Amino acid sequence: MRRKTQKRKIMKIKHDMHTHTTYSHGKNTIAEMVEQARQIGLTAITISDHGRSHPVFGVKKENFAKMRAEIDVLNKKYDDIDIYLSVESNIIGANGNIDIGEEEKKYCDWISAGYHYGYIPASIKDIFVFSLPNYAARVLPFLKKYVVRMNTRTYIKMMKRYNIKLITHPGDKIPIDVDAVAKVAAENDVILEINPRHDHLNAEEIKIAMKYPVNFAINSDAHTRQALGDMRDTPQIIKDAGIPISRIVNIEE
Ligand SMILES: [Zn+2]
Ligand SMILES: [Zn+2]
Incomplete structure (x- = not known):
């Protein structure tokens, strides 16, 4: 009997919306990342280095103009790829503060935000009510409920205060109530990321978030050119979550 040849569908990132370069702690330059993106057939790439409030990794504010100029030159040079400038801004305070100033607003095409360790908090108060409790909750389980409530409020305030495209x-790194965050993300048109380098969102959390009309993206979060477009185990995660590919804005099959 002849075996039916079945074409296996391969999932692929079209637009890698979260990548790092030497402007923060990536290993490759913008030009090298764009070259790699073209080689692996991406149709678009967003350069999104870390926000300014990180003392080691943060993009210095004077570098946004330089990054913009480099990207403008590359966009003129290549017609097979679109290159965008963004920033992975840090959530730095319980009021939903992120480290966005004029340079980011002026030069970036769009803004993303996430929680990281080691940032400089928005205020002295935030050290005590936001940063320290989140560190402490990792070893003191009774604090978990408190920080989940606070972090969820923080994410929600952030989405209402700022025009961010993606979390x-x-x-x-900090626990949240995914249900409440996904609801507000859907209302504010904020994309939730599925990130192969991090444990959240996981399949269970995606299932919860899917109840709302929120969109998702899978990004490599590449810090080297080799990692660009690399989805690692996320195809399995989205299969386990049962999420239709149409809900993921930057993927093709
Ligand atoms: Zn990050
Ligand atoms: Zn990142």
Whole structure:
């Protein structure tokens, strides 16, 4: 009997919306990342280095003009790829503060935001009510309920205060109520990221978020050119979550 040849569908990132370069702690330049993106057939790439309030990794504010100029030159040079400038801004305070100033607004095409360790908090108060409790909750389980409530409020305030397009690795590094965050993300047209380098969102959390008409993106969060477009185990995660590919804005099959 002849075996039916079945074409296996391969999932692929079209637009990698979250990538790092030497402007923060990536290993490759913008030009090298764009070259790699063209080689692996991406139709678009967004350069999104870390926000300014990180003392080691943060993009210095004077570099946004330089990054914009480099990207403008590359966009003129290549007609097979679109290159965007963004920033992975840091959530730095319980009021939903992120480290966005005029340079980011002026030069970036769009803004993403996520929680990271080691940032400089928005205020002295935030050290005590936001940063320290989140560190402490990792070893003191009784604090978990408190920080989940606070972090969820923080994410929601952030989405209402700022025009952000995407939340990177939601709930990673600090716990959140995914249900409440996804509801407000849907209302404010904010994309939730599925990130192969981080544990959240996981399949269970995607299932919860899917109840709302929120969109998702899978991004590599590449810090080297080799990692660009690399989805690692996310195809399995989205299969386990049962999410239709149409809900993921930057993927093709
Ligand atoms: Zn991140
Ligand atoms: Zn990142």
